[in-house]
Every structure is written in structure tokens, then in C-alpha cells.
Amino acid sequence: MKTQEIADFLSAELVGDGNIEISSVADLHKAAAGQIAFLEKGKEIGDSDAACIIVPIGFDPGAHDAALIFSANPKLAFALIAPKLFSKESPRFWHDTSHIPTNSEIRANFVGAFVVVGEGSLVGEGSELNDGVKIGKNVRVGTSTVIHSNCVLYDGVSIGNNCVIHAGTVIGAAGFGYVKDGNGEYHIFPQIGIVVIEDNVEIGANSCIDRGALGETRIGEGTKIDNLVQIAQNVRIGKRVVIAAQTGISGSTVIEDDCVIGGQVGMGDHALVKSGAIIGSQAGVLPGKTVRPGVWWGTPVQPLDEYKRQNAHVKGIERLKNQVKELTKRTEE
Amino acid sequence: MKTQEIADFLSAELVGDGNIEISSVADLHKAAAGQIAFLEKGKEIGDSDAACIIVPIGFDPGAHDAALIFSANPKLAFALIAPKLFSKESPRFWHDTSHIPTNSEIRANFVGAFVVVGEGSLVGEGSELNDGVKIGKNVRVGTSTVIHSNCVLYDGVSIGNNCVIHAGTVIGAAGFGYVKDGNGEYHIFPQIGIVVIEDNVEIGANSCIDRGALGETRIGEGTKIDNLVQIAQNVRIGKRVVIAAQTGISGSTVIEDDCVIGGQVGMGDHALVKSGAIIGSQAGVLPGKTVRPGVWWGTPVQPLDEYKRQNAHVKGIERLKNQVKELTKRTEE
Amino acid sequence: MKTQEIADFLSAELVGDGNIEISSVADLHKAAAGQIAFLEKGKEIGDSDAACIIVPIGFDPGAHDAALIFSANPKLAFALIAPKLFSKESPRFWHDTSHIPTNSEIRANFVGAFVVVGEGSLVGEGSELNDGVKIGKNVRVGTSTVIHSNCVLYDGVSIGNNCVIHAGTVIGAAGFGYVKDGNGEYHIFPQIGIVVIEDNVEIGANSCIDRGALGETRIGEGTKIDNLVQIAQNVRIGKRVVIAAQTGISGSTVIEDDCVIGGQVGMGDHALVKSGAIIGSQAGVLPGKTVRPGVWWGTPVQPLDEYKRQNAHVKGIERLKNQVKELTKRTEE
Numbered sequence: 001m002k003t004q005e006i007a008d009f010l011s012a013e014l015v016g017d018g019n020i021e022i023s024s025v026a027d028l029h030k031a032a033a034g035q036i037a038f039l040e041k042g043k044e045i046g047d048s049d050a051a052c053i054i055v056p057i058g059f060d061p062g063a064h065d066a067a068l069i070f071s072a073n074p075k076l077a078f079a080l081i082a083p084k085l086f087s088k089e090s091p092r093f094w095h096d097t098s099h100i101p102t103n104s105e106i107r108a109n110f111v112g113a114f115v116v117v118g119e120g121s122l123v124g125e126g127s128e129l130n131d132g133v134k135i136g137k138n139v140r141v142g143t144s145t146v147i148h149s150n151c152v153l154y155d156g157v158s159i160g161n162n163c164v165i166h167a168g169t170v171i172g173a174a175g176f177g178y179v180k181d182g183n184g185e186y187h188i189f190p191q192i193g194i195v196v197i198e199d200n201v202e203i204g205a206n207s208c209i210d211r212g213a214l215g216e217t218r219i220g221e222g223t224k225i226d227n228l229v230q231i232a233q234n235v236r237i238g239k240r241v242v243i244a245a246q247t248g249i250s251g252s253t254v255i256e257d258d259c260v261i262g263g264q265v266g267m268g269d270h271a272l273v274k275s276g277a278i279i280g281s282q283a284g285v286l287p288g289k290t291v292r293p294g295v296w297w298g299t300p301v302q303p304l305d306e307y308k309r310q311n312a313h314v315k316g317i318e319r320l321k322n323q324v325k326e327l328t329k330r331t332e333e
Numbered sequence: 334m335k336t337q338e339i340a341d342f343l344s345a346e347l348v349g350d351g352n353i354e355i356s357s358v359a360d361l362h363k364a365a366a367g368q369i370a371f372l373e374k375g376k377e378i379g380d381s382d383a384a385c386i387i388v389p390i391g392f393d394p395g396a397h398d399a400a401l402i403f404s405a406n407p408k409l410a411f412a413l414i415a416p417k418l419f420s421k422e423s424p425r426f427w428h429d430t431s432h433i434p435t436n437s438e439i440r441a442n443f444v445g446a447f448v449v450v451g452e453g454s455l456v457g458e459g460s461e462l463n464d465g466v467k468i469g470k471n472v473r474v475g476t477s478t479v480i481h482s483n484c485v486l487y488d489g490v491s492i493g494n495n496c497v498i499h500a501g502t503v504i505g506a507a508g509f510g511y512v513k514d515g516n517g518e519y520h521i522f523p524q525i526g527i528v529v530i531e532d533n534v535e536i537g538a539n540s541c542i543d544r545g546a547l548g549e550t551r552i553g554e555g556t557k558i559d560n561l562v563q564i565a566q567n568v569r570i571g572k573r574v575v576i577a578a579q580t581g582i583s584g585s586t587v588i589e590d591d592c593v594i595g596g597q598v599g600m601g602d603h604a605l606v607k608s609g610a611i612i613g614s615q616a617g618v619l620p621g622k623t624v625r626p627g628v629w630w631g632t633p634v635q636p637l638d639e640y641k642r643q644n645a646h647v648k649g650i651e652r653l654k655n656q657v658k659e660l661t662k663r664t665e666e
Numbered sequence: 667m668k669t670q671e672i673a674d675f676l677s678a679e680l681v682g683d684g685n686i687e688i689s690s691v692a693d694l695h696k697a698a699a700g701q702i703a704f705l706e707k708g709k710e711i712g713d714s715d716a717a718c719i720i721v722p723i724g725f726d727p728g729a730h731d732a733a734l735i736f737s738a739n740p741k742l743a744f745a746l747i748a749p750k751l752f753s754k755e756s757p758r759f760w761h762d763t764s765h766i767p768t769n770s771e772i773r774a775n776f777v778g779a780f781v782v783v784g785e786g787s788l789v790g791e792g793s794e795l796n797d798g799v800k801i802g803k804n805v806r807v808g809t810s811t812v813i814h815s816n817c818v819l820y821d822g823v824s825i826g827n828n829c830v831i832h833a834g835t836v837i838g839a840a841g842f843g844y845v846k847d848g849n850g851e852y853h854i855f856p857q858i859g860i861v862v863i864e865d866n867v868e869i870g871a872n873s874c875i876d877r878g879a880l881g882e883t884r885i886g887e888g889t890k891i892d893n894l895v896q897i898a899q900n901v902r903i904g905k906r907v908v909i910a911a912q913t914g915i916s917g918s919t920v921i922e923d924d925c926v927i928g929g930q931v932g933m934g935d936h937a938l939v940k941s942g943a944i945i946g947s948q949a950g951v952l953p954g955k956t957v958r959p960g961v962w963w964g965t966p967v968q969p970l971d972e973y974k975r976q977n978a979h980v981k982g983i984e985r986l987k988n989q990v991k992e993l994t995k996r997t998e999e
Contacts, residue, residue: 082856152500167818170538190415205836485833503871523748547693
């Protein structure tokens with residue numbers, strides 16, 4: 001892709017040579033010939049051998065050799081152009097050790113070694129099932145979705161288009177719902193529902209998304225989930241939600257659109273996180289609680305401002321203690 | 334199964350048609366013809382097309398079309414009947430890509446694709462080894478136990494009857510025990526013990542149960558463990574213990590019978606959790622501590638009542654500060 | 667190995683029969699003939715049938731039948747001798763179901779069933795790729811390194827010599843870095859860097875080490891990482907660092923040499939943990955923070971002494987409240 005084509009793709013202004021062939025992206029200070037980099041707003045450009053640099057609007061082109069592309073958000077522009085540069089579609093290849101029953105419909109571009117697909121399953125065009133992926137019966141995987149190695153999709157799971165599921169993630173295992181009998185023994189509540197993952201969802205490695213008990217577990221369009229995350233039965237996550245690593249969401253909790261959830265957050269069951277809420281890492285949401293829009297922190301979660309004020313109060317206890325001591329002395333005098 | 338047979342199985346009273354054929358369980362409000370649902374105690378019945386509903390004793394049968402089964406615990410009754418309705422035993426099938434050495438004894442009903450079994454291992458009747466399961470040498474798996482896809486059982490692991498292990502779980506890896514030498518280098522302490530998992534244990538997906546160092550790691554009968562849980566070397570967990578997702582138990586800790594451990598709980602090593610203790614989510618148990626029966630909360634764990642009282646005190650600091658300010662003013666006057 | 671050879675290997679004094687053949691290690695109280703055990707400093711010896719016991723220097727040999735080896739650190743001596751006793755090198759064996767392309771260079775001793783290796787990869791002598799391991803393209807694995815079953819190494823990952831990676835661990839998946847556009851949609855920032863794992867590193871089961879975004883993620887020599895740990899993109903971990911289970915390290919954070927990190931610790935991005943810091947379990951390090959040498963605790967982390975003092979203050983609020991009440995009463999009188 002030539003520098004001018006990149007500028008056109010980004011609808012951005014180019015200053016410099018529009019004819020340089022760009023083959024890959026790189027860090028600003030490690031880039032070499034043929035590479036494009038970006039300068040983050042507010043940072044110094046320093047030395048760079050990049051052939052092309054995406055710079056903030058208003059950047060002084062000065063004496064830079066590189067072709068410059070001006071963007072209101074250079075980091076975003078860089079993220080948008082990167083996949084264009086390496087989108088070398090995987091060659092259509094089905095490994096002959098894969099097990100694909102005749103009554104499934106696999107249109108995937110790539111099926112790796114030791115892949116297993118169950119009966120009645122459908123995988124769309126342009127998708128990839130990497131080595132060792134295990135797909136149950138009646139599973140739906142959309143188009144251009146990449147399932148990385150050793151993922152397990154249980155029966156009946158449905159995954160949309162343009163999704164990425166990283167290695168070792170398990171989707172559709174039984175939820176952790178038990179009923180205790182009179183002898184203290186636990187009996188599993190039926191875990192026979194489904195999982196629906198909408199389009200453009202990305203899920204990290206070794207995460208777990210449990211199936212609904214009787215209903216469904218649903219991950220909304222454009223949501224991004226990190227590694228080692230636990231999503232329990234009947235959870236409903238909206239669109240464009242971000243969930244960082246090692247967070248756990250208990251059964252039937254609802255997270256509405258456009259929330260940001262930090263890492264190692266724990267949410268009890270039947271909680272409701274309203275659209276636009278931001279929950280800091282390691283926070284804890286009690287069962288049944290409603291978390292309104294805003295920034296939340298701590299266990300149990302409280303608004304960040306309150307958390308900070310309270311924290312300051314706690315740090316002031318020693319001073320308060322000394323004041324009381326002094327007062328007592330004076331009163332006694 | 335006919336409605337009267339279900340009532341008989343549950344030793345419960347039936348009001349209505351005992352002759353309806355029930356084929357599956359469903360949510361009360363989504364159930365259709367041929368399905369059985371339940372009404373939770375204290376909830377309204379609303380509209381339902383279920384053919385049969387398990388209702389609390391004392392429920393007014395009124396004008397409901399469905400056959401009604403009366404139970405002291407409808408949710409439990411529903412959980413108990415569900416497996417009877419879908420217990421279609423898997424057909425006896427061994428995939429020809431499985432690797433089973435001649436000196437192992439595999440009586441399992443189902444062996445999936447790309448399963449590997451080590452020498453000297455034994456798997457009992459009615460069990461399932463799903464696709465991609467890797468079983469080491471001298472492993473014992475009991476009868477009617479289901480090992481889901483891509484689980485790994487290291488050498489010498491022993492699993493009882495009627496267990497369920499969900500996908501991606503690793504049992505018997507080396508514990509995390511190191512000894513530091515004079516140069517600050519760490520040397521692994523021998524991790525050559527075993528893991529014993531008793532009958533009726535269920536373990537979620539992507540969990541880890543480490544082998545004993547020199548002794549054993551043991552999970553007691555009827556215990557239920559969720560996804561992404563970490564159980565370290567030499568841990569001993571009693572019977573009918575429930576452990577929610579992402580909890581971690583350090584080496585040599587003992588959890589006695591009938592405890593309930595929330596999610597994301599952390600326990601230090603050599604702790605002792607006495608029978609009947611309930612530990613809230615995200616709590617932390619310090620190494621070597623004894624947790625008595627009762628409800629515990631926070632890090633380090635304290636009795637829930639104490640935790641609440643202290644929390645209220647902390648919230649009252651601001652008021653206390655203002656009181657001291659006022660007092661100081663008056664004293665100065 | 668004879669008792670005298672063991673004493674010689676440990677450069678330690680032997681009292682008793684130097685000619686006893688020792689075949690394995692065992693717990694002091696479970697050891698039998700032919701086994702070596704150790705007595706921890708400060709503990710009582712009790713009954714033991716061990717043929718040989720490593721005891722602290724100064725231990726009174728008294729009337730013990732066992733051969734005694736005197737060591738300044740019996741536990742370390744025991745850890746050092748153990749691998750000598752079971753280092754029966756795995757027989758050179760390549761399973762015929764493994765997929766190894768002709769342009770890769772695999773000198774491993776053992777390649778299990780259903781292993782997949784990508785093009786251009788190199789695995790050194792004495793290494794083991796256990797059943798179901800999936801290795802991408804252009805991966806480097808050193809000598810005498812053991813990769814346990816069902817691990818996944820993405821393209822370009824580099825692992826040193828004498829490493830152990832336990833089952834189900836995923837190395838080199840894309841980091842969790844996104845850029846939000848004006849419509850609130852997230853676009854992945856390019857995650858095309860590498861992972862470098864140096865020599866003598868051990869990683870537990872079901873952990874995740876993400877690749878660098880544009881740069882590298884690096885784990886230093888001799889570092890030990892437990893199960894279910896999350897290491898994000900561009901993290902740099904020094905030498906001889908210990909990280910316990912379920913800890914998560916966010917992007918670009920640096921942990922210098924000789925740190926000890928407890929379990930379930932969370933670290934924000936771009937933090938810096940200075941050499942020699944010890945961070946207690948469940949602690950939280952805020953993004954961008956520097957953690958100096960010393961012992962740290964809580965969220966956000968504070969020096970352990972401060973944490974304890976503050977905790978004591980919080981516990982004293984009730985008393986303070988009562989003092990203020992009393993003072994107010996007296997002032998009003």
C-alpha cells in the first residue's frame with residue numbers, strides 16, 4: 001500500500017512522498033524503511049527511520065524525511081491501517097486430520113490439524129478453525145471468525161461474524177448452579193441453555209463463557225473480553241463493553257452497552273451495570289446491586305469520588321486521634 | 334416420562350392429568366407442550382404453556398391447565414427430575430483416532446477423537462473421555478464420569494465415580510513450591526505426590542488442581558468447584574464443599590466438609606477452614622489462619638457482623654471529624 | 667545413588683552407612699526403605715523409616731538408625747538431590763501422529779501424539795513436546811525444555827533452555843489493547859510483537875503470556891510463574907522473580923529482578939516494581955506507580971507497616987467515637 005493510498009483510506013492529509021510502498025507497521029523508534037509508525041499526541045517525535053508517520057493535526061512538519069499523515073487521532077488511524085497491511089488472507093486449507101461429519105456445513109477457509117466438528121454444525125466463509133479446536137453439535141460460527149488453537153465450543157453455541165476467540169477458551173460449559181437437598185448434597189440445576197456471541201466480539205485466551213441454565217448467555221456486538229475471564233450462566237453483556245483480564249461475572253448479571261470493566265473485578269449474581277458505567281480493577285459488585293453510570297471503585301463498589309474522600313478520612317484517623325487526646329487533656333485541666 | 338411417573342419419582346402429589354408425556358425441562362415462561370417447569374417459592378406464576386408445573390405446597394391450583402406437582406422445594410424437585418428426562422446414555426463409541434495402549438484398561442462408553450491414554454491407566458464403565466482429552470500413566474477414572482474436551486490428567490491422578498470435569502481443566506500439574514539457594518536461585522521442591530478426587534465431584538472449565546508435593550491433594554465426595562479455580566499442592570477439601578469461580582487455595586490448606594466459598598477468594602497456605610464456614614467472594618484468608626464456622630467477609634476475613642460494624646464506623650469518620658472540630662471550637666471559647 | 671554419593675553431591679557430612687542405595691525421595695513420616703527424607707529446621711524428627719535423612723547441622727544423631735546427612739538448609743538439599751534420583755531421561759520417541767513440517771528443525775527427545783509444529787520452528791535437544799501441544803510458525807524452544815500437554819505457542823514465540831511450561835498454558839496470544847473510535851467502537855491496536863522467555867523459567871498450568879504489541883513481552887531467567895497467571899503485552903519481568911497463582915500484570919509493566927509477587931495480585935499498566943520488592947497476595951498496584959523495595963500490602967499497595975498501623979487505627983474508631991461522646995457530654999456539663 002502506498003503512502004497516498006493510506007492517507008486516502010484514512011481520509012487524511014499527506015505531506016511528503018505519496019509513492020512510498022508501506023509493507024508493515026512498527027514502533028516509532030524501531031521502524032525501518034517501508035514501515036509506518038505513529039506519534040502519540042503530546043509526545044516528542046525523537047529519531048525515527050519510519051518511511052511514514054501518522055502525526056497529530058497541527059504537528060510541525062519541519063525537517064522530517066518521512067511522509068507525514070495528519071490525523072486527529074494518530075493511534076486510532078494506526079490501528080485502522082494496520083490490518084490493511086497484513087490482511088494476507090490465509091490460504092484455503094483443510095488439514096486432512098480434521099474430523100468433519102457429512103451433515104455439518106463447513107465453509108471455513110482454514111481448518112487446522114486435529115480439529116473436531118460435531119454433527120449439524122455450520123462454520124461460515126473466511127473463518128479459521130485452528131489446530132485442536134473442538135466444536136460440538138449444532139454449533140454456528142459466522143463468517144471471517146477466527147477460533148484459535150485448542151478452544152472448545154460445546155453443543156449449540158452460536159458465534160457471529162468477524163469474531164476472534166483466543167487459544168484455550170471454553171464456551172458453553174455448564175453453569176455453576178446447584179440446589180441443596182435436605183442431606184446437604186448438591187444437585188446441579190439443569191444447565192441446558194445456549195450461548196450467543198454476536199458479531200465483532202473478541203475474547204482472550206483461557207476464558208470461560210458458560211451456557212445459560214434454561215435461557216441464554218449473550219455477549220453483545222463489538223464487546224472485547226480479555227484472558228482468563230469468567231462469564232457465568234445467563235449473563236447478558238451489551239454492545240461495545242470492555243472487560244479486562246481475570247474478571248468474573250456471576251449468573252444472570254446484566255452489563256449494558258458501553259461499559260468498561262477493569263481486571264480482577266468480581267460481580268455477584270443478578271447485578272445490573274447500567275450503560276456507560278466504568279468499574280475499576282479489583283472492584284466488587286454485590287449480588288442484586290445496580291451500578292449507575294459513572295466511575296466506580298472498591299469492594300463493595302462506590303463512586304470513585306466517595307471512595308477517595310473516604311480513603312482520605314481513613315488516612316486522617318491518626319490525626320483525629322491526636323486531636324481527641326489533646327482535647328481530653330485540655331478538658332481535664 | 335408421564336406426569337404421574339414424575340410425581341411418583343418425586344414422591345409428590347399430582348393434581349391434574351397424570352398421563353401427559355413430558356420430554357424436557359424448560360423455563361416457566363418459555364415452556365411449551367411436553368415440557369415441565371417449576372414455580373419458585375414466593376414468585377407469581379404468570380402465564381405459562383408448560384404441560385406440567387412443579388409448585389410449592391400450598392399453591393392454589395385455581396384455574397391452571399397444567400398438571401401440577403406439589404413439592405416442598407420445587408427448584409430441587411425440578412433439578413432432580415431433569416437428568417431423568419435427558420439421560421439418553423451416550424452410544425458406546427470409541428473414535429479410531431484415540432491412542433489407547435494395550436496395557437491400559439478402558440471400559441468407557443465414549444472415547445472421542447484424538448484422545449490419548451497413558452500406560453497402566455483404567456477408565457470405568459459408562460464414563461466419557463471427550464475429544465482431545467490427555468490422560469497420563471497409571472491414572473484411575475471411575476464409572477459414569479465425564480471428562481470434557483481437552484482436559485489434561487497428569488500421571489497417577491485418581492478420579493472417582495459420577496464426576497464431571499469440564500473442558501480445559503488440568504489435574505495433577507506440579508505444585509508451585511520452591512526453595513531458594515544462597516544465590517537467590519529457586520529450585521523446585523519435589524512435586525511427586527498424587528491427586529485424589531472422590532465420587533460425585535464436579536469441576537468447571539480451565540481450573541487447575543495441582544498434585545501433592547510428597548503427599549496428596551484431595552477433593553472430597555460431592556464437592557463442586559467452578560471455572561478457573563486454583564487448588565494448590567497438598568490441599569485437602571472435604572465433602573459437599575462449594576467453591577465459586579476464580580478462587581485460589583494455597584498449599585496444604587484444609588477446607589472441611591460443608592463449607593461454601595465464594596468467587597475470587599484467596600487463601601494462604603496451611604490455613605484451616607472449619608466445617609460449615611461460609612466465606613464471601615473476594616475474601617482473603619491469611620496463611621496459617623483458622624476460620625471457624627459462620628459467615629466471613631473481607632481481607633483479612635472477619636466475621637460478617639464485625640465487618641459490617643467496622644464498615645459503618647469507617648463511613649462515620651466524617652461525622653466524627655466534624656464533632657471533634659465543633660468540640661475544639663467550644664473548648665477554645 | 668548411594669548415601670555417600672548423595673553426601674558428596676551436596677558437599678555435606680554423612681554420619682552412618684554410606685553404602686545404602688537410595689531410589690527416591692519421600693515425606694519424613696511416610697518414607698520407607700530405600701528412600702531419603704529431610705528434617706526441617708526447628709521441627710521434631712519423630713518416627714521415620716527413611717533410609718537416609720537430611721538433618722540440620724547441629725542435629726543430635728542420637729540413636730537414629732538412618733544414615734544422616736548434615737546440611738545448613740535440609741529442605742534445599744532435599745530439593746537439589748531429588749531430580750538426581752528421578753532423572754531417568756525420557757526415551758527418544760516421536761509419536762507418528764505428530765505434524766512436523768520439513769522446514770522445521772525438531773531435535774526434541776519426545777514428541778507426543780497430536781502435536782503440531784509450524785513452519786520454520788526449532789526445538790532443541792532433550793526437550794519434550796507433550797501430547798496435543800500446538801506450536802506456531804518460527805517458534806524457538808531451547809534444549810531440555812518440557813512443554814506439557816495442550817499448551818499453545820503462537821507464531822514467533824521464543825522459549826529458552828531448561829524451562830517447564832505446564833498444561834494448557836497459552837503463550838503469544840494478542841494483547842488486549844484497543845483504540846476507541848468516534849462511534850464508541852473498539853479497534854484492536856496491532857498486536858504483532860513477540861514473547862521471549864529466558865532460561866530456567868517455569869510456568870504453571872492454564873496461564874497466559876500475551877505477545878508484545880509492537881515490541882516484546884519478556885520473562886527473565888530463573889523466574890517462576892504459577893497457574894492461571896495473566897501477563898499482558900509488553901510486560902518485562904526480571905530474573906528470579908516469583909509470581910503466585912491468579913496474579914495479573916497489565917501491559918508494559920516492569921517487574922525487576924528478585925521480586926516476590928503473591929497470588930491474586932493485580933497490577934495496572936506501566937507500573938514499575940523495583941528489584942527486591944515483595945507484594946502480598948490480593949494487593950493492587952495502580953497504573954504508572956513505582957513500588958520500591960520492601961514489603962507491600964493492600965489495594966492500593968502501601969508498605970506493610972503502614973498498612974498494619976492504619977488497620978489498627980480503623981479498628982480503634984469505635985473507641986475514638988466513645989471518647990468523643992464522653993468529651994461532648996463533659997463539655998456540655
